[in-house]
Each structure stands twice: as structure tokens, then as C-alpha cells.
Amino acid sequence: MTMSEPTPRHAAISRRRLLAAAGGLALAAPLAACGSNTGRGGGGPGGGTVLRQWYHQYGEPGTQSAVKRYAAAYRQAEVTVEWRPGDYDRQTAAALLTADGPDVFEANGPTLDQIRGGQVADLTAEIAAARDDFNPAVLAPKIYGGRVWGIPQTIDTQLLYYRKSLLAKAGVAPPATLDALVTAARALTGKDVKGLFLGNDGGAGVLGSGGIPLIAAGLDLLTADGRAAFADPAGADALARLRTLWTDKSLLLGAPADWSDPSAFVQGLTAMQWTGLWALPQIAKALGDDFGVLPFPAAGAHGKPAVPVGAYAAAVNARSKHRDAAKRYVKWLWVDRTDFQEDFALSYGFHIPARLSLARKAAKLRTGPAADAVRYATGNGHAAPLLWTPGAQTAVQDAFSRIIKDGADPRAQLASAASRVTAEVRRARGEG
Amino acid sequence: MSAGPAAAPAPAAPVAASGRAAAPRPRFGPHRRHLWFWVFTGPFVLGLAVFVYVPLVWSVTLSFFDARNTVTPSRFVGWANYAAVLGDPAFTSSLLTFSLFTLVVVPATFALSLALALLVSRVRRLRAFFRSVFFLPTACSYVVASLIWKMSVFNGVRFGLANTVLRAFGADPVAWLSDPHPPWYWLVIGTVRLWLQAGFYMILFLAGLQRIPRALYEAAAVDGARPGWQTFRYITFPQLRATSVAVVLLLVINAFQAFDEFYNLLSSARGYPPYARPPLVYLYYTALGQGQDLGVGSAGAVVLALLIAVATVAQARWFGLGRKEA
Numbered sequence: 001m002t003m004s005e006p007t008p009r010h011a012a013i014s015r016r017r018l019l020a021a022a023g024g025l026a027l028a029a030p031l032a033a034c035g036s037n038t039g040r041g042g043g044g045p046g047g048g049t050v051l052r053q054w055y056h057q058y059g060e061p062g063t064q065s066a067v068k069r070y071a072a073a074y075r076q077a078e079v080t081v082e083w084r085p086g087d088y089d090r091q092t093a094a095a096l097l098t099a100d101g102p103d104v105f106e107a108n109g110p111t112l113d114q115i116r117g118g119q120v121a122d123l124t125a126e127i128a129a130a131r132d133d134f135n136p137a138v139l140a141p142k143i144y145g146g147r148v149w150g151i152p153q154t155i156d157t158q159l160l161y162y163r164k165s166l167l168a169k170a171g172v173a174p175p176a177t178l179d180a181l182v183t184a185a186r187a188l189t190g191k192d193v194k195g196l197f198l199g200n201d202g203g204a205g206v207l208g209s210g211g212i213p214l215i216a217a218g219l220d221l222l223t224a225d226g227r228a229a230f231a232d233p234a235g236a237d238a239l240a241r242l243r244t245l246w247t248d249k250s251l252l253l254g255a256p257a258d259w260s261d262p263s264a265f266v267q268g269l270t271a272m273q274w275t276g277l278w279a280l281p282q283i284a285k286a287l288g289d290d291f292g293v294l295p296f297p298a299a300g301a302h303g304k305p306a307v308p309v310g311a312y313a314a315a316v317n318a319r320s321k322h323r324d325a326a327k328r329y330v331k332w333l334w335v336d337r338t339d340f341q342e343d344f345a346l347s348y349g350f351h352i353p354a355r356l357s358l359a360r361k362a363a364k365l366r367t368g369p370a371a372d373a374v375r376y377a378t379g380n381g382h383a384a385p386l387l388w389t390p391g392a393q394t395a396v397q398d399a400f401s402r403i404i405k406d407g408a409d410p411r412a413q414l415a416s417a418a419s420r421v422t423a424e425v426r427r428a429r430g431e432g
Numbered sequence: 433m434s435a436g437p438a439a440a441p442a443p444a445a446p447v448a449a450s451g452r453a454a455a456p457r458p459r460f461g462p463h464r465r466h467l468w469f470w471v472f473t474g475p476f477v478l479g480l481a482v483f484v485y486v487p488l489v490w491s492v493t494l495s496f497f498d499a500r501n502t503v504t505p506s507r508f509v510g511w512a513n514y515a516a517v518l519g520d521p522a523f524t525s526s527l528l529t530f531s532l533f534t535l536v537v538v539p540a541t542f543a544l545s546l547a548l549a550l551l552v553s554r555v556r557r558l559r560a561f562f563r564s565v566f567f568l569p570t571a572c573s574y575v576v577a578s579l580i581w582k583m584s585v586f587n588g589v590r591f592g593l594a595n596t597v598l599r600a601f602g603a604d605p606v607a608w609l610s611d612p613h614p615p616w617y618w619l620v621i622g623t624v625r626l627w628l629q630a631g632f633y634m635i636l637f638l639a640g641l642q643r644i645p646r647a648l649y650e651a652a653a654v655d656g657a658r659p660g661w662q663t664f665r666y667i668t669f670p671q672l673r674a675t676s677v678a679v680v681l682l683l684v685i686n687a688f689q690a691f692d693e694f695y696n697l698l699s700s701a702r703g704y705p706p707y708a709r710p711p712l713v714y715l716y717y718t719a720l721g722q723g724q725d726l727g728v729g730s731a732g733a734v735v736l737a738l739l740i741a742v743a744t745v746a747q748a749r750w751f752g753l754g755r756k757e758a
Contacts, residue, residue: 093724097503113724117501192590200588200610205702253607254588258700269589391723398706405612405705 049077049325054095054105056088056312060278060349070333070340077325079104096120096317103320104330106312107150112386112428115144121316121323124148126331133355138311141386150313151334154344154351155359157277157309157377158206160294161262163287166193166271174292178216178241178299181272185250188271194252195245197270199259202246202404206259206274207296208397210308213238215382216295218302226387226425228418230396236410238299239403246404262286277373280350284369293369295376309381311354352377389428395420491730499727513731517718522706523732526714527739533710534687536618537625541683542676545630549637550664563638567631574628574692581624582609582697609697612707617698621708624693629686633679640675644668677751681744688740691716711736 055067064083071079082102084091089108095101096119110120124147127134134152142150160181162174170188175181185195199206207213211221211230217238220229245251252270257263262279264270266286274296283291295305314334316326333340338358345353346364352374353359365374384393399417402408490503495513497505517523552562569577585593588607595605608616648667657663669676691712698708704717711732719729 090720093501094720097501097724113501119501199700199702200607201700201705202610204705205700209702252589253610254586254592254605256583256587256589260701264589394703394717394723397703401705401707405610 049322051077051079051103051322051326051329052082053079053329054082054084054088054092054102056106056108057083057085058349060281062348063344066344066348070337070344073340074329074332076328076332077322079329096319099319101317101319103317103322103326105315105317106153107315108310108312110142110150110313110315112144112389115149115386116428116430119318120149121318121320121327122147122149123151123316123327123330126327127151127335130335130355133357135311135352135354135356135359137309137381137383138354141310141383142313144386150315151330152311152313152354153334153341155309155311155354155377156351157307157373157381158212158274159277159307159373159376160272160274160296161265161279161283162272162292162294163265163268163290164292165290170271174294175297176294176305177297178213178238178303181297182241182244182248182250185245185272186248189248189250193268194270195250195272197252197255197259197264197273198242198245199274200254201401202251202253203242203274204397204401204404207242208400209393210310210382210384211388211396212296212306212308212382213242213299215306216297216303217299218304222385222387222421222425226422226429228392228421228425231411231414231418233411234300234302235414238303239400239410239414241299242400242404243407243410247407265291277377278349278351280370280373289368291369293372293376295380305376305380306382307376307380309377309383311383387425387428389424391424391428392421395424491733494726495730495734497727499725499730501724501726503726505727509727513727514735516728517732517735522709523711523714526709526711529708530688530690530710532618533621533690534684537622537687538680538683540622541626541629541633542679544626545633545679546637546672546676548630548634549641550668552634553638553641563635566634569627570629570632572628574624575696577624577628578693578696581620581693586620612705615707617708620697621693624697625690629683633683636675636679637672640672641668644671673751677748680751681747684743684747685740688736688743 053067053071055064058064064081068081071081092102092105092107093114095105096114107114107120114120127148131139131148135155138152138155139148142148142152166188167174167184170184172184172187173180175184181196188195214221214230214235217232217234219232219235223229252264252273255264255269259273259275260279262273262275262283265273265275265279266283280293295307298304314330316323316330320326338355341355342353342358342362345351345358346362350364350370352365353362359365359374364370395417399408399413403410403413494503494505496508496510497513498507498509499505548566552559552566555562586608587595588605588610589595590599590605592605592608594608598604598606606616608620644667648671649663652663652667653659657666689712690710694708694710694713695704695716698705699713704713709717715729715732715736717723718732719726723729
């Protein structure tokens with residue numbers, strides 16, 4: 001292209017014409033920007049393939065720069081990492097409906113609807129080389145129809161943290177049963193300190209979503225053929241105990257930070273708190289060795305202690321334009337690069353590696369409350385089945401809320417939740 | 433540039449001795465009214481079409497399909513989604529929540545903003561200051577205000593602002609948002625909306641007050657009307673009729689659209705309690721949550737839109753919106 005000599009007509013461009021041209025440009029610029037802002041710019045290693053990878057926002061410092069470092073180390077494609085604060089599960093659910101979703105993303109699932117809806121790619125071949133090395137409890141909910149739809153990244157669990165000094169002062173032993181927990185919480189409650197923190201909703205959300213008190217009462221959430229199995233007098237009795245905690249005013253309510261954050265526990269607002277394994281480093285830093293961890297205590301005669309276990313999984317968007325490249329990247333990061341997997345699980349915050357071989361050799365997990373946590377996760381860990389859909393969780397959470405907060409009849413509420421769960425599972429399996 | 437529309441040869445300007453009469457019509461003059469109309473309104477019409485009308489039509493279409501986890505469904509289900517949403521006790525309870533919320537918040541905001549307007553209009557000094565102070569909260573986002581209300585003013589522990597005040601009087605701390613018995617959460621939800629909205633409606637009332645002719649008050653005074661309640665009852669309030677109707681309509685529509693404060697005050701990482709779910713929160717969890725049931729969600733949205741339309745038209749008829757003021 002050559003520049004032509006400016007003619008007098010060009011030079012004498014009128015003010016009006018200039019304004020019109022500028023207006024046209026102003027209109028065109030955002031449209032052009034829309035067209036190019038796809039996050040898929042060319043260049044980089046791997047012959048121009050650019051993969052977009054999403055993570056939810058981890059609270060532990062260093063995690064974000066670590067995942068960027070892993071992505072930068074991949075030579076077959078350029079990987080851009082997006083760190084997504086906020087309601088991550090809903091963001092991914094919405095993004096998967098569009099053509100502009102991530103290529104690779106971590107999923108608190110994938111859910112059965114996402115798998116059946118063809119939104120996530122089959123990763124059976126990618127995990128095959130190391131399939132037996134993944135913790136079977138957390139791998140099981142990633143399998144549907146004999147195929148693997150997500151590769152577990154790290155294992156998380158939730159535990160009952162207790163303050164040793166406060167229990168000793170009140171003359172209370174670490175509670176081994178739900179009845180003992182109710183008694184201990186009552187004894188530990190004072191003017192400025194509450195006995196137990198299960199979340200600002202009294203535990204309906206966190207305990208209801210995984211149904212842990214029902215499992216601690218010796219029940220299963222679902223039968224093998226997908227029917228609700230928790231509508232049992234033992235479950236109703238366990239929930240009646242949670243209601244007692246509420247009526248005793250032993251529960252901390254309305255804390256500025258909810259159950260997933262250890263602030264209430266380390267600030268001395270509560271003597272015991274239900275929170276995640278991820279909070280352990282923060283608690284150890286604040287309280288030294290003045291704390292211990294317990295599973296959710298056994299409820300009733302046939303109960304057994306229980307902790308929930310689960311794993312975020314690396315999944316591939318089935319609608320990705322670079323699906324095969326994305327699958328290769330997931331295999332490289334979450335199957336081949338065990339050094340990165342170990343770093344991700346143990347260097348920032350606290351998680352149990354999803355690979356059995358890595359969990360066995362992790363020195364950090366061999367002593368103190370961390371070792372207890374690993375023992376509970378291994379011996380008393382329960383992963384929610386794949387059929388335990390968000391709809392089923394909501395039904396149970398609502399029942400928990402009505403029992404705990406409103407004093408509704410536990411048997412009637414569990415029976416009603418069970419029928420809704422059975423219907424929801426039938427729908428999710430495509431039978432309804 | 434050697435090519436392109438900008439450099440395209442323009443018709444040569446005819447040289448005529450008569451000058452003005454033979455001058456070329458400028459390319460962008462006032463005579464090109466159609467062109468200018470589209471230049472100025474085009475982007476907005478395009479935006480309206482892309483972001484309002486297309487989603488609207490799409491949503492109505494989705495409401496007749498089995499649209500779980502997809503926006504391009506293929507299985508037509510007729511009225512099944514409407515039957516599902518109207519038969520869901522959670523949806524009907526969300527409408528009840530909305531009704532309760534409206535019954536409380538609309539009269540409260542109306543009364544407070546009118547009272548503020550009357551007060552501000554009567555002060556002789558610092559009127560602009562008070563007007564600005566009461567209007568300022570309107571600039572605050574619902575999300576920020578809700579978080580301050582939740583975490584600082586009405587948190588349930590001993591150092592929350594409200595509980596500190598209670599403690600000074602020897603009362604026990606109250607878990608404002610956690611305990612539905614008694615339902616203190618309504619106080620939190622109501623006050624945050626009052627704080628955010630009252631200033632805006634105060635401005636509308638102030639504008640209405642300024643339009644009332646002084647002569648009416650003088651005539652009333654001559655006829656023996658006492659200042660204060662009697663003047664307000666028989667002069668000010670009737671004269672504010674048009675403003676009042678507009679304010680009530682806006683308040684009711686806003687109440688229908690309540691989402692931000694409910695969601696930010698009551699939701700947790702694991703969901704939302706089964707009480708105090710207004711319709712938009714219900715739809716959020718049905719359609720946009722992990723449920724991703726866009727068919728049922730769209731049916732709910734259509735039902736809600738129809739309800740808003742019917743309520744607005746009924747109110748407009750009832751109050752005589754648009755009727756010429758007497």
C-alpha cells in the first residue's frame with residue numbers, strides 16, 4: 001500500500017466531516033474490540049494454540065502464581081490461566097452454555113447433568129496410565145457409564161476443630177458422640193464465647209449439602225439403585241440433636257465470616273468449629289498446638305464418625321475448539337507432572353494429594369492434627385455420590401434448615417426430602 | 433491511502449458563476465435527517481434489540497422447551513414448565529415473600545421519603561446540604577450496603593454495631609440474620625432498602641413540592657386553614673398526586689425486582705435458606721444455579737413479567753396515571 005499525495009481536497013477536510021469520521025471510528029472501535037477480544041490470540045509455543053484454563057479463587061497465598069507457573073512450563077500450547085473469584089460453580093455452569101467457555105477448568109464435579117448434557121469431555125484415556133494411583137473414594141464420583149469425566153486434583157475434607165485449653169478449662173473431653181457434642185457445646189458456652197460454630201445458618205448449609213449427620217447415624221444417602229436411603233428414625237434422631245444445639249443457644253450465629261473461614265475460631269468467638277482442612281495452617285499459626293481435630297461424631301447406637309471428602313477435578317470443555325490439545329494438557333498437568341501435583345497440594349494451604357503415592361510420602365501429613373485429618377479422611381471419609389445432584393442437596397438442606405431453625409418434625413421433613421431426592425435422581429438419570 | 437471509501441473521488445465541485453445556488457449539497461447536512469436519526473439512535477436500537485428483545489423472545493421460547501444445561505433446546509414440552517413452576521411450593525412461597533416485602537417496604541419508603549422531602553423543603557438554611565446528604569446513599573451499591581449491614585451493623589456477635597447498642601442496655605446479642613424466630617432479618621432487609629432508596633424518592637417529592645403554586649397556600653391561609661397537618665392534608669398531599677402515583681409505581685416495580693440485598697444478606701456458599709426467597713432469588717437458583725433449568729426458569733420469568741405488567745396496569749388505572757391534574 002502506498003501513501004498517495006494529499007490533494008488539496010483532502011487537506012481541506014471540513015470540521016463536520018472530521019467529526020463524522022471520528023464518530024464513525026468511535027462506533028467501529030468497540031465493535032472491532034469485541035471481535036478480537038477472544039482471549040485466543042495467536043503466537044506462543046505449540047503452533048499458536050492458546051488454551052484458556054479456569055480456577056476458582058483459592059484463599060491461600062501463592063496458589064495463583066503456582067498455577068501460572070505450571071501453565072508456563074507447558075510447551076505444547078500456550079495456556080492462559082484465569083482466576084475466577086465469586087460464585088465459581090455458577091460461572092462455569094453458565095460459561096459451558098456458550099461457545100466462549102474455558103477449554104480446561106476445574107469443576108466441583110463435573111455434575112451428572114453436565115456429563116449427561118455432553119458438556120465435558122471423556123478423560124478415560126488420559127487418566128488410564130495412573131488410574132489405580134488415584135484415591136478411589138474421590139475418583140468414584142467422577143465416573144459415569146464406566147468413563148472418567150474429571151481428574152481429581154487434590155482432596156479436601158471438613159473437620160471439627162476444638163480448642164484444647166477451653167475444653168480443659170470446662171472439664172470437657174473431646175466429644176466422641178453426638179450426644180457428647182451437645183453436652184460439651186452447652187458446657188463451653190459462656191457470655192462471650194459460644195460452644196460450637198457450624199455456620200451462620202446453624203449447620204443447615206454445610207452439614208445438609210453432604211448429609212454428614214445422616215452418615216454419622218449409620219445411614220447411606222442413596223441406595224445402589226438411586227433411591228433416597230436416609231429417611232430413617234436414626235437420621236431423625238441425629239437431626240433432633242442438632243435442633244437441641246440450636247435451642248440450647250450453644251451455637252455461634254451471625255459471625256462476620258462463615259464456617260469456611262477459621263476467623264471465628266481463632267478469634268475466640270467459639271470453642272469448637274466445623275471447617276475445612278484448608279484452614280489448618282491458619283489455625284496452627286494463630287493457636288500453635290492449642291487445637292485438635294475430630295470427625296463428625298457418631299450419632300445413635302449404630303452410628304460411626306464421618307467426614308466428607310471431595311475433590312475439585314480438572315475437566316475439559318466438550319465444546320472447546322482445541323479439545324484434543326486441552327486433553328493433552330490435562331494429562332500432562334494432572335497425570336504426568338506429579339511434582340506439580342505435590343506442590344499444588346502441599347505448598348499452599350493444606351490439601352491431601354489425590355494420588356495415593358504422593359499422599360503416602362508427604363512429610364507434612366505425618367504428624368499432629370494433619371496426621372489425624374488424613375486418618376479420618378481415609379478411614380471415615382465419605383464422598384458424595386455422583387447422583388447426589390445439586391437439586392438433591394437443596395432438598396436436604398431445606399429440610400435441615402426447617403428442622404434446626406424452625407423446630408419442624410425431623411421424621412416428616414426427612415420423608416418429604418427423601419421423596420424429592422428420589423424424584424430428582426430419577427430425573428437426573430433420564431428416567432423421569 | 434491509495435484506495436478506500438475515504439479516498440474515493442468525490443464528484444467534482446461544479447464551478448458556477450452564480451455561487452450559492454449551484455453549490456453541491458453537502459454530504460452530511462441537515463437534509464439527511466434519516467441518516468442522522470440512525471447515527472444517533474442506531475447504537476441504542478441495536479443495543480435494545482440485542483440485549484433486551486432477543487433475550488426476551490428467546491426466554492419465552494425456552495419456557496416451552498426442556499432446556500436443562502442448554503440454550504438451544506430441541507425437546508418441546510408445551511406448558512409443562514409453566515405447570516412445574518406454578519405447582520412448585522417454593523415459587524408460590526417466593527410470591528408470598530414478595531407480597532410481604534412489598535406491604536412493608538413500599539409504604540415505609542413512601543412515608544419516609546415524603547417526610548424527608550417536607551423537612552428539607554422547610555429548612556431555611558443549608559437546604560442543599562441536607563438534600564445532598566439524604567440523597568448520597570442512592571449512589572451506594574446494593575451489594576456494598578448489604579455487606580456492611582451484614583458484616584458490620586447487624587452481625588450476630590457481640591461487637592456488631594446493633595448488638596453493641598443492645599449490650600449497653602444489658603440485652604443479649606441477637607443473631608439478626610440467622611434466626612427466623614423472631615424474623616429479625618426483615619428489619620435488616622427493610623432498613624438497607626430504606627437507607628438506599630429514601631433519598632432518591634425524596635428528590636422526586638421535592639420536585640413535586642416545588643410545583644405547587646404558592647398562591648394555593650396563601651388562599652388557604654386567607655380561608656383560615658391552619659398551617660401543619662390541615663394544610664398538608666388538604667393542599668400539599670392532593671397536589672402531590674401525580675408524583676405519589678409515580679413513586680408508588682416505581683417502588684412496587686423495584687420491590688418485584690428485589691434480589692441484591694436478599695442474596696447478599698442471606699445466601700451462603702452452600703445455598704440459601706428456605707425462607708425469605710423473593711421471586712428473583714428463586715429464579716436465580718432454578719435457572720442460573722447449578723440447577724441450570726433454563727426452561728422452568730424462563731417460565732417463571734414470564735409469569736413474573738406478566739404479574740408485574742398486570743400489577744402496573746392495575747395500579748395505573750386505579751391511581752389514574754397520566755390523567756390530567758385537576
